[in-house]
Amino acid sequence: MELRHFRYVVAVAEERHLTRAAERLGIQQPPLSQQIRALEAELGVQLFRRLPRGMEPTQAGAALAEEGRAILARAEHAAAAAKRTARGEAGKLGLGFTSSASFHPLVPRAIRAFRDAHPLVSLSLDESGTTELAAALRAEQIDAAFIRSPIAPQDDLAVHALLDEDMFAALPTGHKLAGTTPLALTALADETLILYRRPLGPGLHDSIIAACQRAGFSPQIGQEAPRMLSTLSLVASGLGVSLVPASMRRLQAEGIAYRPLSPDAGLAAPLNLAHRRGDTAPALRRFVTLARGLADTVDG
Amino acid sequence: MELRHFRYVVAVAEERHLTRAAERLGIQQPPLSQQIRALEAELGVQLFRRLPRGMEPTQAGAALAEEGRAILARAEHAAAAAKRTARGEAGKLGLGFTSSASFHPLVPRAIRAFRDAHPLVSLSLDESGTTELAAALRAEQIDAAFIRSPIAPQDDLAVHALLDEDMFAALPTGHKLAGTTPLALTALADETLILYRRPLGPGLHDSIIAACQRAGFSPQIGQEAPRMLSTLSLVASGLGVSLVPASMRRLQAEGIAYRPLSPDAGLAAPLNLAHRRGDTAPALRRFVTLARGLADTVDG
DNA sequence: ACTTTCCATATCTGGTAAGTATGTCATGGT
DNA sequence: ACCATGACATACTTACCAGATATGGAAAGT
Numbered sequence: 285m286e287l288r289h290f291r292y293v294v295a296v297a298e299e300r301h302l303t304r305a306a307e308r309l310g311i312q313q314p315p316l317s318q319q320i321r322a323l324e325a326e327l328g329v330q331l332f333r334r335l336p337r338g339m340e341p342t343q344a345g346a347a348l349a350e351e352g353r354a355i356l357a358r359a360e361h362a363a364a365a366a367k368r369t370a371r372g373e374a375g376k377l378g379l380g381f382t383s384s385a386s387f388h389p390l391v392p393r394a395i396r397a398f399r400d401a402h403p404l405v406s407l408s409l410d411e412s413g414t415t416e417l418a419a420a421l422r423a424e425q426i427d428a429a430f431i432r433s434p435i436a437p438q439d440d441l442a443v444h445a446l447l448d449e450d451m452f453a454a455l456p457t458g459h460k461l462a463g464t465t466p467l468a469l470t471a472l473a474d475e476t477l478i479l480y481r482r483p484l485g486p487g488l489h490d491s492i493i494a495a496c497q498r499a500g501f502s503p504q505i506g507q508e509a510p511r512m513l514s515t516l517s518l519v520a521s522g523l524g525v526s527l528v529p530a531s532m533r534r535l536q537a538e539g540i541a542y543r544p545l546s547p548d549a550g551l552a553a554p555l556n557l558a559h560r561r562g563d564t565a566p567a568l569r570r571f572v573t574l575a576r577g578l579a580d581t582v583d584g
Numbered sequence: 585m586e587l588r589h590f591r592y593v594v595a596v597a598e599e600r601h602l603t604r605a606a607e608r609l610g611i612q613q614p615p616l617s618q619q620i621r622a623l624e625a626e627l628g629v630q631l632f633r634r635l636p637r638g639m640e641p642t643q644a645g646a647a648l649a650e651e652g653r654a655i656l657a658r659a660e661h662a663a664a665a666a667k668r669t670a671r672g673e674a675g676k677l678g679l680g681f682t683s684s685a686s687f688h689p690l691v692p693r694a695i696r697a698f699r700d701a702h703p704l705v706s707l708s709l710d711e712s713g714t715t716e717l718a719a720a721l722r723a724e725q726i727d728a729a730f731i732r733s734p735i736a737p738q739d740d741l742a743v744h745a746l747l748d749e750d751m752f753a754a755l756p757t758g759h760k761l762a763g764t765t766p767l768a769l770t771a772l773a774d775e776t777l778i779l780y781r782r783p784l785g786p787g788l789h790d791s792i793i794a795a796c797q798r799a800g801f802s803p804q805i806g807q808e809a810p811r812m813l814s815t816l817s818l819v820a821s822g823l824g825v826s827l828v829p830a831s832m833r834r835l836q837a838e839g840i841a842y843r844p845l846s847p848d849a850g851l852a853a854p855l856n857l858a859h860r861r862g863d864t865a866p867a868l869r870r871f872v873t874l875a876r877g878l879a880d881t882v883d884g
Numbered sequence: 885a886c887t888t889t890c891c892a893t894a895t896c897t898g899g900t901a902a903g904t905a906t907g908t909c910a911t912g913g914t
Numbered sequence: 915a916c917c918a919t920g921a922c923a924t925a926c927t928t929a930c931c932a933g934a935t936a937t938g939g940a941a942a943g944t
Contacts, residue, residue, distance in 0.1 A: 286588060287659075288586060302891060311933065313890085314891090314893080314933080314936095315934075318933085319932075327666050336889085336941045337941085343867075347662075347666060347669060348666045355662065362648055365651070366629050366647060367627055367629055370644050588901090602921075613923095614925095615901060618902090621923085634922065634923090635921090637911080
């Protein structure tokens with residue numbers, strides 16, 4: 285039993301005429317006659333009644349033809365879907381991002397643009413911590429992740445730097461430094477600094493401490509929060525100050541004032557896109573290209 | 585694209601190993617390798633990644649394999665259904681019966697027995713007049729019909745006589761003849777006879793009139809009802825008497841008394857099963873055989 | 885009766901799937 | 915380093931069988 289047989293049964297059932305059906309199938313009448321008879325023998329079923337003028341499907345033949353049409357359509361659909369998958373127009377793409385990355389407009393913009401360009405790709409989104417995202421990438425639970433830290437470059441994950449954001453100081457409103465613009469890093473030497481938990485590998489955490497060292501002081505680290513969003517709650521409660529990427533200013537919470545850092549601080553927050561090295565899934569390639577392209581236009 | 589390709593993709597995707605997959609398929613490894621590559625070329629898609637130890641389906645390959653499993657299952661199912669149809673175990677069977685025929689226990693009994701024996705055959709039932717049933721048979725809306733009239737035997741419908749029933753007189757309760765048992769046909773010479781409409785071709789209608797003629801009188805025909813059931817309402821209303829098959833006594837309506845006719849009346853109501861001549865649909869053949877068999881046991 | 889219309893049969897051919905033998909490459913052990 | 919192993923690819927051959935061609939035969943129309 286092959287798809288060919290279904291094609292033949294469908295054609296003969298529709299034409300009710302062997303010669304015409306053969307013509308439509310692009311073969312000659314005798315082989316069609318043989319194939320039909322062979323199929324009837326294989327199934328042990330008469331599929332067509334031979335009339336003096338044409339052929340008429342039996343109940344079994346009509347039923348088989350009907351099913352055949354559906355099966356053929358489904359097979360073609362499957363083949364077409366496979367082709368589309370290879371062109372990145374279909375398939376699946378799992379995306380992850382840290383909460384801080386999700387505040388940068390590039391992230392929702394990239395996802396939106398990809399949705400529009402590839403409506404047949406089923407996207408799944410996942411917000412999580414950097415460490416968890418790296419693990420999810422390795423476990424193939426997701427295919428790409430927007431992260432802040434560069435992750436160790438020697439390993440099995442590739443990381444594309446999309447853009448660098450300026451850093452801002454997040455101060456409790458009414459703080460004595462809230463009037464100073466821009467703020468030199470050294471102004472924070474006597475402040476309690478609230479940072480989020482250090483992820484595996486170097487991240488923003490380390491960059492901040494390094495920048496402070498370069499500015500000539502060691503920061504007083506206060507409480508650590510599990511993620512950047514939580515640090516802002518602590519700032520709002522007056523427990524200290526924090527340093528966050530510019531895009532976090534979109535979070536205009538009660539009790540927080542954002543102040544730019546003076547440029548000589550040499551502090552910038554990277555936004556990166558990570559994926560498994562050597563992952564050639566077309567949907568992923570497209571997404572990476574799209575995200576990098578968008579980053580270029582945003583960044584200028 | 586043939587079913588073969590689906591079989592191969594499914595096997596390789598499941599085994600993740602070409603040689604093992606080939607073994608499972610009962611072919612050698614090289615042809616399998618070729619077929620997979622040919623399919624990849626045809627679709628323009630890489631379906632498997634060649635690893636040092638085995639093969640790994642790509643997204644497209646995995647998707648195709650999944651669809652393939654469903655398609656293969658469906659094709660097999662269609663073939664199996666076709667086989668069953670030929671054995672009369674599946675397919676469709678449309679049955680019709682006149683209202684008077686439906687009163688004979690043989691009819692529901694036959695349908696019930698067929699249902700039990702062939703649960704995969706989808707039955708459709710239709711109660712209608714003899715003329716309509718004959719038309720429905722010719723239009724292939726139904727495949728068999730229980731009727732009372734023999735229909736013209738020369739035409740394209742075949743009619744099997746299942747059994748003959750005795751006729752009973754249906755009298756209004758309190759009628760002067762209600763005490764006479766058995767009733768001679770001549771006793772009805774002065775009564776108004778209520779009969780159902782004469783169908784096309786000879787039927788019970790004609791047999792009754794002929795029997796009266798043989799008994800030496802012409803019946804006084806009163807109102808005609810469209811079907812036998814309606815005649816009984818008229819009898820109950822006292823508009824006259826009627827002659828009905830024995831099985832109609834199952835309708836024990838208020839105001840009607842049934843009395844047997846004396847055997848010398850020579851009146852009998854046939855119960856027939858009609859179908860298209862030359863209809864070889866196995867489900868029909870089975871049903872006819874079953875009904876005739878049942879009729880023999882009922883009749884003795 | 886003749887022709888036409890179709891499907892079936894008989895025979896042949898060619899494409900191609902399957903088989904056999906071998907190559908190539910990566911891995912892992914010694 | 916080297917060799918053995920395991921895996922898929924390639925080259926070539928075989929054989930089947932789908933398809934082509936030619937013809938037969940039965941029924942229906944003229």
